[in-house]
Every structure is written in C-alpha cells, then in structure tokens.
Amino acid sequence: MAGFSFEVEARDGRARAGRLLTPHGEVETPAFMPVGTAGAVKAVLHRDLDEIGARILLANTYHLMLRPGDAIVASLGGLHGFTGWRGPYLTDSGGYQVFSLAALRRVDEEGARFQSHIDGSAHLLSPERSMEVQMNLGADIVMAMDECPSGEAPREAVAEAAARTTRWAKRCRAAHRRDDQWLFGIVQGGIHPDLRETSARELVELDFPGYGVGGLSVGEPKAARGPVLELLDRVLPAGRPRYLMGVGTPEDVVDSVARGIDLFDCVLPTRNGRNGQLFTSRGRLSIRNARYRQDPGPPDPDCPCRTCRTTSRAYLRHLHLAGEMSAATLMTVHNLFYYLDMMREVRQSIRLCRFEEWRRRILHRLANAEQDGS
Numbered sequence: 102m103a104g105f106s107f108e109v110e111a112r113d114g115r116a117r118a119g120r121l122l123t124p125h126g127e128v129e130t131p132a133f134m135p136v137g138t139a140g141a142v143k144a145v146l147h148r149d150l151d152e153i154g155a156r157i158l159l160a161n162t163y164h165l166m167l168r169p170g171d172a173i174v175a176s177l178g179g180l181h182g183f184t185g186w187r188g189p190y191l192t193d194s195g196g197y198q199v200f201s202l203a204a205l206r207r208v209d210e211e212g213a214r215f216q217s218h219i220d221g222s223a224h225l226l227s228p229e230r231s232m233e234v235q236m237n238l239g240a241d242i243v244m245a246m247d248e249c250p251s252g253e254a255p256r257e258a259v260a261e262a263a264a265r266t267t268r269w270a271k272r273c274r275a276a277h278r279r280d281d282q283w284l285f286g287i288v289q290g291g292i293h294p295d296l297r298e299t300s301a302r303e304l305v306e307l308d309f310p311g312y313g314v315g316g317l318s319v320g321e322p323k324a325a326r327g328p329v330l331e332l333l334d335r336v337l338p339a340g341r342p343r344y345l346m347g348v349g350t351p352e353d354v355v356d357s358v359a360r361g362i363d364l365f366d367c368v369l370p371t372r373n374g375r376n377g378q379l380f381t382s383r384g385r386l387s388i389r390n391a392r393y394r395q396d397p398g399p400p401d402p403d404c405p406c407r408t409c410r411t412t413s414r415a416y417l418r419h420l421h422l423a424g425e426m427s428a429a430t431l432m433t434v435h436n437l438f439y440y441l442d443m444m445r446e447v448r449q450s451i452r453l454c455r456f457e458e459w460r461r462r463i464l465h466r467l468a469n470a471e472q473d474g475s
C-alpha cells in the first residue's frame with residue numbers, strides 16, 4: 102500500500118528494532134504512543150510533544166465519535182486537519198471504551214449497543230460503524246473491532262469473544278475502504294495458549310499488515326503475559342508490526358519489547374503526571390510528599406527535559422497543591438519524556454545487540470529504586 106512499510110532492521114533475542122513508514126512520517130520502533138484521547142494529549146500542546154520527540158499519537162474512536170462527532174472531524178480534514186498534528190495517528194476501534202465507559206451496553210453479534218456517557222444518547226458500534234468512524238477520523242493506522250473480555254472472564258467466554266473477534270475482523274476488512282490507512286487485526290484469547298494460538302492463526306490468515314494484541318492488562322495475572330507474548334512471537338509474521346494495547350508500566354514495556362513487541366500505548370505517564378506521580382531514573386516520586394516542600398532540586402536530576410531544567414520539586418509541589426494547570430503540563434512533559442527517552446535507549450541497545458544487558462540493568466535499577474524517588 103502506498104506510503105506504508107515496516108522493516109525489522111535489528112534483533113537482539115526476540116527484541117526487534119525497526120522502522121514503520123506511514124503517509125505522515127516515519128516511526129522508529131519499538132515506539133511508545135502518547136494517548137490523545139479526544140484529539141489532544143491531556144495538558145500538553147503539540148509543540149511540547151514535538152520537543153520531547155513524540156512521533157505517533159493514539160486517538161480514541163469512542164470519544165471522538167460522540168464528541169465532536171466523526172462527520173465533523175471529517176469535514177475539517179480528519180484528525181490531521183482538525184488537530185494540526187502532522188505526524189502519524191493511530192485510532193482504536195472504540196470497542197474497548199464502550200465496554201469500559203458506556204452505560205447500558207448490550208453486545209451481540211451485530212455489535213455493541215450503548216448509551217453515551219456524555220448525554221445518554223443511544224448508539225450502535227458495529228464493526229462496520231467502527232470502520233466508518235475510523236475512515237472519517239483518517240488516522241494512518243486503524244484497528245479492527247474486537248471483543249475484549251475482562252481478565253477474570255471464564256475460559257468459555259474468552260473463547261467465544263476470540264471467535265467473535267475473528268468474525269468481526271472479517272467484517273472490518275470488508276467495510277474498510279481507505280487505501281491511505283493500514284488496518285490491523287487484534288488477537289484475543291486471554292491467557293489461554295491454545296485460544297491465543299487459534300485467534301492469531303485465524304487473523305494471520307486474513308493477512309493484516311499488522312497485529313494488535315488485546316486482552317492483556319485487563320486484570321489477568323501479570324505472570325501469564327510473558328508466555329502469551331512468546332507464543333505470539335512464534336505465530337505472528339516476523340515482518341509485520343505488533344502492537345501491545347494498553348500496556349503499561351516501564352517494567353511492562355521493557356519486558357514486552359524483550360518478547361517481540363513493537364508498539365505501545367498507555368495512559369500511565371499522562372494520567373500519573375496529572376495526579377502528581379512522576380517516573381524518574383531513581384524510581385517513582387509523588388510530588389505531594391511533604392519532604393519536597395523546600396526541595397530546590399529538579400524532579401529528576403538525571404533528566405534533561407524542559408521541566409527538569411526549569412523547575413524545582415518545591416515549585417512543582419506548590420503548583421500541584423494549588424491546583425495550577427501548569428502543574429499538569431510540567432509533569433506530563435516530564436513523564437512522557439521519561440517514556441520516550443526509555444524507548445530511545447531500548448532501540449539503541451537492540452541495535453548495539455546489548456538489549457539484554459540494558460534490560461537487566463534498568464529492571465534492577467527500577468526494582469531497587471526508592472519508592473519515593475530521591
């Protein structure tokens with residue numbers, strides 16, 4: 102397809118470093134995508150995102166179809182024209198948010214009927230409607246609609262959801278008509294190896310240019326994740342991008358890169374930033390802590406981001422406690438920088454064939470960091 106390509110250029114163990122080309126620019130992988138829920142990454146400007154090196158953003162279909170409405174976004178030039186972000190976008194299918202946010206939802210073979218969490222209006226999100234919305238939004242990468250059961254769902258429900266996800270993937274492919282978008286399928290199957298393998302094989306048969314891994318980070322035991330990803334590394338085509346949806350902490354990201362994942366998104370750096378929780382090279386830091394009241398030091402002494410170059414812990418703590426909006430901005434900038442800088446180190450260490458060594462070092466550092474950062 103014109104304007105798209107993906108190439109794995111270096112490997113270290115299962116970890117891969119590569120390059121994803123889209124009509125709106127190139128993304129080096131493994132990559133982390135900041136979450137721009139309603140067409141904006143909360144609390145920061147595109148200018149900030151450019152400065153910290155964000156390359157690809159995620160936007161949420163569910164939120165944008167309800168407000169301002171996908172037809173309005175389409176009439177204003179799609180997400181790129183509407184928001185002014187020039188780099189690539191990825192949109193999710195909307196399904197996950199219907200399952201987690203909407204009231205009075207009912208899911209059947211047709212799709213998910215639900216009431217908007219904003220005004221209570223009734224909607225149907227079907228595979229066809231998800232494709233229509235995502236074509237209107239115009240992201241570079243769009244996701245097939247899947248059914249994502251909770252991590253505690255019984256095996257039978259997980260099997261049914263995975264089978265339905267394959268049927269919906271076929272409907273999405275039939276309904277998707279933009280050749281300037283890449284449509285990825287989503288593998289389901291929970292923590293059950295046989296269900297995961299069946300789901301992956303069925304989707305590979307449909308020949309998607311990339312694959313999402315859904316249904317992890319939804320309350321399943323964390324130890325179950327590694328074996329699932331290792332299995333998928335064997336089943337999914339080696340030359341296509343893999344996107345682990347909604348995962349996670351720095352430790353989770355590093356461990357999933359080690360199992361062959363290329364793309365990540367998670368609200369942790371942005372949500373935690375707004376809540377005064379910072380990821381630092383010395384562990385996590387809660388800016389509310391009274392010990393920072395007169396602390397003139399930067400949030401993270403090892404971080405070169407704009408926040409760490411220009412503000413003290415004492416000032417950030419004051420802004421946060423006073424409810425100043427700039428507190429959220431400053432802390433989101435730092436947290437996203439932390440994640441994106443970690444991904445730069447990930448890519449570099451894979452290319453130098455030193456990823457395992459780097460991974461052991463950073464995991465050791467994170468495990469031994471003080472809970473409170475200094």
Ligand SMILES: [Zn+2]
Nearest residue numbers: 404406409435
């Ligand atoms: Zn910083």
